[in-house]
Amino acid sequence: MRGGRAVTERDGADNHQRHRELEQVWGNLPGWGALAAVNHTSVGLRFVVTGLCFFLVGGVLAMLIRTQLALPEQDIVSAGLYSQLFTMHGTVMMFLFAIPVLEGVAMYLVPKMIGTRDLVFPRLSAFGYYCYLFGGLIVLSSLLLQIAPAAGWFMYTPLSNARFSPGPGADFWLLGITFVEISAIAAGVELVVSILLTRANGMSLNRMPIFCWYMLGTALMIIFGFPPLILGSILLELERAAGWVFFDVAGGGDPLLWQHLFWLFGHPEVYIIFLPAAGIVSTLIPVFANRPLVGYRWVVLAIITTGFISFGLWVHHMFTVGIPQLALAFFSVASMLVAIPTAIQLFAWLATLWTGRVRFQLPMLWVSGFLVVFVCGGLTGVMLALVPFNWQVHDTHFVVAHMHYVLVGGMLFPLVAGLYYWLPHVSGRLPSMILGRWGFWLFFGGFNLTFLLMHLTGLLGMSRRVYTYEAGLGWDWLNLLSSVGGFVMALGVAVVIVDFALHFRFGRRAQPNPWQADTLEWATPMPVSAYNFASLPDVGSRHPLWEDPALGERIAAGEYGLARIQHARRDIYGSAPVSGRVCSVIHLPSNSWLPLQLALSVAALCICLLLKVYTGALLAVAVVLFFALRWGWHNGAHPRASPVRVTDPVDPPLHSRTRSGPGLWGMVTSLMADGTLYVALLFGWFYLWTVAPRWQLPDAAPLELTPLLASGLLLSLAVLVYCRALTWLETGSDRKALSGFGASALLGLVHCLVLVWLLLSAPLRPAELAHDAVLTVMLYYQLLHSGLATVLTLLQLQRLRLGYVGKALPYEALVLQPLWLYSLTVFWLSFAAFILLPLAWTGTS
Template sequence: MTNRTNQPAEDLHEELERVWGNQPGWRAGSAVNHTTVGLRFLVTGLGFFLVGGLLAMLVRTQLALPEQDIIGPELYNQLFTMHGTVMMFLFAIPVLEGAAMYLIPKMIGTRDLVFPRLSALGYYCYLFGGLIILSSLVLQIAPDAGWFMYTPLSNAEFSPGKGPDFWLLGITFVEISAISAGVELVVSILRTRANGMALNKMPIFCWYILAMALMIIFGFPPLILGSILLELERAAGWVFFDVAGGGDPLLWQHLFWLFGHPEVYIIFLPAAGIVSTLIPVFAQRPLVGYRWIVLAIIVTGFISFGLWVHHMFTVGIPQLALAFFSIASMLVAVPTAIQIFAWLATLWTGKVAFRLPMLWVCGFLMVFVAGGLTGVMLALVPFNWQVHDTHFVVAHMHYVLVGGMLFPLVAGFYYWLPHVSGRMPSDTLGRWGFWLFFGGFNMTFLLMHLTGLLGMPRRVYTYDAEMGWGWLNLLSSVGGFVMAIGVAVIILDITLHFRFGRKAECNPWNADTLEWATPMPASAYNFASLPDIDTRHPMWEHPDLPHTIEQGHHGLGEVMYERRDIFGSDAITGKVREVIHLPTNSWLPLQTAAVIAVVCISLLVKAYTAALIALCGVLFFALRWSWHNGAHPVASPWREDDPVDPPLHSRTFDGPGLWGMVVSLMANGTLYVSLLFGWFYLWTAAPQWSMPAQAPISLWPLLASGAAQVLAVVVYRRGVAQLRNGSDAPLQGALWLATGLGALHVGLLVWVLISAPLNPGDLAHDAVLTVMLYYLLLHGSLASILTALQALRVRIGYVSLRLPYEPVVVQPLWIYTLGVFWMSFAAFVVLPMVWGAG
């Protein structure tokens, strides 16, 4: 580990700023720094939040009095659909991901996230996808089938306009952003912590974010698959959800809620992480039950994936399933209760300072507990049947989501605001904003429990005066406007504080976590040198850390070859293993996201030729991105005389790229398993499912394709094994041979696909089988192209015995592709043949 203690601190900071800083002016669009990207997520999310809030106010205005016609039924349906869509997809998760991107490197003692360009790509996908969705509202063709887009209401027959297509393509675009952030955060937390920061020394907030990111990896692919299938049904006429062709509309609900219920905890866990971070600071004592809370986080993540059917209690599922999912829905309250009791115990045994962030934490505790109690009520099947489609469910959802997410988020905004501005928030305006929001919120949604119990259905644009709901709705609407005034006061407070706020001193809250050892406002590089951390409370136990870090007394206290360097650490112990060199500012994320946006827009207007051209553009930028990676000079300058202890990650077999590939394949595998789930669900549950008497695809060409793939994997793995054993002489030949075998595998798959008499427009069986073949074709092609690139990089010198890590990154893709091929062969070909023969 290199320190430069004889360099003046001012010179070191100037040098770091030059290497890590963003380009000035319009060139800032190329920024990939986690601080910049995180703030962009937060600001953009705030903009979408204001749009969603405006839509909600229009809805409450319409419902304030009975028999009003301020908003017609068609526009009303668009408003509540877009309100839910904006708040769930464009505000809640992206804002929490942005906060995590901003905070995680600062908390774990590093200078940036491990894949900076991926973070930037995620932001631009989020921005462009959100704009595509909102443009439907501006064009007055917004979707009106609900933010859950249930079939058959959302299919081409009952929603013939473009609205659902904007939703499906835009949401899929946004989900790319979420998956990108999930991969980024998982690998960064596991592999770039400060030297000595073992898992049991990690800040509790990082555990929450790690769980959230893993849940995104496993929770979002079912919705991506469902959106793709529904868009194929709408645009191409393929059958997945149409009963007449062997589909089932309930398949959409299963895929949606396989995402939708984990999403509730994806939103809750980071917010709970903020609470677990703030309470010890304002109680001035360590968090009670750290290990119990970590266990509760893990258990919550697991249980949340077993609850999706409790959103479907009224669709007619078997009683055994009702009992199972009802019990599971109540069990999830146990790990949540562990966290709440730990928070209360910390407050009880500490000396609590009721500063402004703590006020919002207290509001969270009150509102979220109330929402949790109604959640236990809804887990009971008979009660759920009575109130399922009423305002009671709407009220519960807002108590859980707004109480469980927005209150902690605002507390975190105020708490970490000095990081961004270098100034302290206003206590007076902040308290006004809290009480207006808290009072308005409870006035709005507490009364909605009553309207729900009185029988008022949700998703209706008006109601008769004699129903007796008028006065409750009027008070709810008044509360909504009071809440909106509270939001306006908070925004005014945050805006004014940048100019008039009192200058913040070092560690102004006397916090214990490492982010307060960075400059305020935050610098582009976070830490002038990277400290060793062996405690959960570094700022309490080592209060001189800001000074020694600034003076460059710790690791990487110098700039090598104008390179952005961070430490790579062991996933368990946190011990430094390598120096990771990161790519600098790049236009590739913006260019790639822009071309993907062109693909989506072309599909919306059915300009398929333009979509195909844009898709070629996506391939071009993706390959260029892949080429400017690793040891390429554009990605990171390296020299022959670079230090070898610790080595640069490009000189190892276990760099961050391998971890990124494995985590990405976990998400990919979840999408594939969701496709298998759809296949078996339709097979066993669709009322008019039918299979042809004879397999529609040619068996022998498919087997030959699989054999070519097996040989490609064997050849590739042998080349990597020889590289590990110290010989790179046969590597290039092995890579070219694997590429050729992969091309043969792809060619045979194309033959199978073209020759098969598949009719996806009439039969769900053929539609799912066709999607499976395209899935295999895409992955086989990707593995072959990346292998060809590796062979070229060996020839140029970017991959060698000295720079060996890239072939190891591609190897899991080959193994994954081989695994899904034979799994598909068994599930889609062999099993139906055996079943039919039996």
């Protein structure tokens, strides 16, 4: 007994010492230093809390709308203010709440579920949060300044152009939302690379928690779905601020191009919102049914199928704008087809509940509400997929009601269920069952009273944009009850918030794994530590905590990998994408002010553009470049990032000594988003060419072919020389590699100078012709990418001289190669699409 007691005390002391070491390395800085935190737990919680604050703002705007519509012929708010409230409510809920809060949940949970200590690009996560915060504040500031946009949250042209929306309101929307979209894409890249490359040893794809599958699908959809809206926002802002023609019919543009670009983003966004929420449902139902999810592989297939199909549905928002009948039929069928993978998930959930022993605890109550509300929303969605019915109810309250049943029912109910489920993880305490139930029933009843009746007002012809209406149309009592339901729903939200707030002080202490869950996040301490796991576990099952309930104790005892801190460095395991086998050690950056500094610089740039202080904007661009390059400099094998000499053995190897690490995957994933924006630009070019009623090609090519071809050849040589320099680097010929990087940068620089000369000398008229406007955007796009590749090559040249890159450290130079190849591909594809094809079409030379 004495010996056993001594061993226990010694083990306890070892565990305490290990905890202190890990907290010292992984913890946030004290005081204001918390703003420099890059830890995924802190960043994820900030996303969630900020998103919930924006939700409350959107809710207040909704109550003002319902108050105005409660009775006929009211003038509580004017028509102009009502349009601002309408626009800002949709904007806040869609852009500032729904997606960011779900991204925050994913950032918090995914590393814990896959058995690692952090996301793979921590500074990118922190930068994304600050972009989201500052972008949201820019958008909301327009409301405080009483200059909020009034063109609707979808900002349709020509209503949103400078003629019909004068003043800076629409500019606040365009720049602020673009800022927020950058945040979303950063989170998408972060989640994709982290899920594929940092899972626990042995966690193959077929053992991955189902929530991570949902988030992998969602992150890929963000990468492919958000760039079209970013492009559309850039084009519309250029039209408003510089007068360039993209959506103006008189100059060869088409206002419907905006709708296409917006809904190329907007309809995948519906499923980007739905899939993480469905991932929460798929995680919670097996826990409270006490059995594994039925049809795991079928659900994974449904996730992938939903992602593919969702990109083929955007036109069903445009059935009334004059789409050809063949297109109407195609998109109508596609809109109904997406119900199949959704039904697969629904049947899997019901089968799991049917064959399990269900415990109706508080999270399960909200899941049950989701099942009822979302099925109702899905049924009206099938109705709206039918073109004749869509024609009748388009832009009425029927569509508003359907959208809220799908989005609120499909997202908010699972979100609250997930918050109740994971609250003990954050606080170590359990919520109140009494307050929780009151909150649910008030919200559920108020929600259905509000939006079920709005189906009827829509069928009776009430438009979604009217700010008042005459008495006697049959809408009076329906609107009154809808408004009453809205306030009941708001009361339910208030009860839930009170429950959340009170439980941190008065909630019962939670036992380890209080819900008897199966996933790894419940093997961490409660409240969770900064480092998640004292040692990184091995996984041999899809349900590790059901297979081994004592796994958390063994992790805390340091029985697995990376149990000790090395060189005061934040280390995690890198694993093979498919098998999950550990193949490297990834060293992560620690607390850093760079994300905040860079985000503040971008915010300053946006504010200067809003104020039309273009000198200040140029200065802000220089500051942005400074912080961005400084960020990249303190990376890879730089002593601040990896304080280990090249000669020191490390097994498994550090990722900076390998040929395939997270940076390369991050570059390729980022270029996928970048390429989607370029494809959207090509789509706009061919759409205007074939559809715009006053589109015209010039009689002669506006760009001189000889210097353009010379520019392309210079770029081709730059890429060829860079690839050759990589070969020399890997064979240890550092002097040849230095010469190769230098020659590549020089060729890239001359290529960029030729492009600048073409832009300055070409007779382009972007303010008069849509053809020239799109061509000019393409040239700037090419110049940006070629210039970036050139500057980064010069940095590689200097890092090679300092020993941060070499034969044993080829990693960074390999990361840059895809950018060069992408720039070259874009150049020659643009040359064919924007130059050769119009020449062949017009028959000129």
